[in-house]
Amino acid sequence: MPSKKVLIVLSDADSFPLKKTSGPDAGQTVDQPSGFFLQELAKPLQKLLDNGHEVTFASPKGKEPTPDPNSVSLLAYAGNFYERQRENDLMERMKAENGFTRPRTFSSISDEELSTFAGVFIPGGHAPLADLGDDPELGRILRYFHKENKPTAAICHGPYALLSTKKAGDGSFVYDGYKITSWSDAEEKAVETLLGGEVEKVESSLRNAGAVMVEGVPEKFGGTTLHRELVTGGNPLAANALGDRFVRMISV
Template identity: 85%
Template sequence: MPSKKVLIILSDANSFPLKKTSGPDAGKVVDQPSGFFLQELAKPLQKMLDAGHEVTFASPKGQEPTADPNSESLLAYAGNFYERRRENELIRKMKKTNGFDRPRPFSTFDEDELATFAGVFIPGGHAPLADLGDDPNLGKILRFFNKENKPTAAICHGPYALLSTMKAGDGSFVYDGYKITSWSDAEENFMETLLGGEVEKVASALKDQGAVMVEGASEKFGGTTLHRELLTGGNPLAANALGDRFLKMLSV
């Protein structure tokens, strides 16, 4: 497969807003530690690199990305210490060779440069809730990929970034009517129980703007959804399948 350029969208946030419903902070909005979900970034990223593609990292202001602490736990890797080490080493390598710790600010991209990219990928983690959904510069980027029908992939909380298209152009949601899979409200409700607070619901937010949310057993256990140029997955279990399917889209 010829080498192509892929833009990877990251959040600058190391936390997300959590409205506490229990404990001493009940009723207050606190900053809950978060960041990118390691597996959701590392697995598709490794596949892109193995295929010989060139990746460019971008974020709202170009700040160093933070991994979600939960995604680095052995529990997240079902006890597989070697897999966790391998994926952490990949990120360390990206810092040394691909500018991962210095992402390009969204505002530095124009349409001429965006035209050189074959696709765009948005990993999850709760961090996108903090700064991606309402970023007008990201909205311009995603509108360009949508207009040009270029492969666009997002996983878990990553699809929340699609809402940014309403902050650019004519203010419309360009993915209105698209079939999309994301972290579900049911999954977020479970997280709310663990965190003792209320979290913005990705699936509900997308549905409210006209997206057709695809849920079910398949999506809970790693299934992906492709509609036009948009490929989405619901949780870390979809990372491998989404990476494989995204590569096929890039090869067309």
């Protein structure tokens, strides 16, 4: 299989806004620690590398990405120490070999350079809520992949970044009418109960922009949704299936 280039979009944020509804900070918006969700990045990334593809990391300002603290716990891996170690080792390798600690800035990637990429992937974690949904340079990038019908993948909170297309070009949401699966409002409400605060809802935000949200039992347990060039998944359980589907799309 010929090697192809894939752009991986990351957030610069190490937290996301949480409007507290209980406790001493009730009524205030606080910074809740977050970052990229390790499994949602590592599993598709490993599949891309296993198939000989080259990856380039990019973010709004080129800061070193931060893992979501919850995603690196043994609980997130259901106690599977070896799986967690493999994925941590992969990220250490990326730091040494692939410029993971210094991502490209979105603005440094010209439209001409975008033509050299076969696809784009956006992992989740709550961090995209902080800086990806309203980034005009990311909007420009995603509009390019949409216009060229090039494979685009996003998982969990990653689909929130698709809203950035409203900040570029003519201001329209280019995924209007697309079937999309993301972290659901119901799942977010469970998180809100644990954190005692309100969080921006990915599902509702995309639906309000014009997306047709696909949520149900299959999507909760690892299913993915494909519509034209866009493949999406709802939570970490979809990471393997999303990676497989994305690899097949860019290999055509």
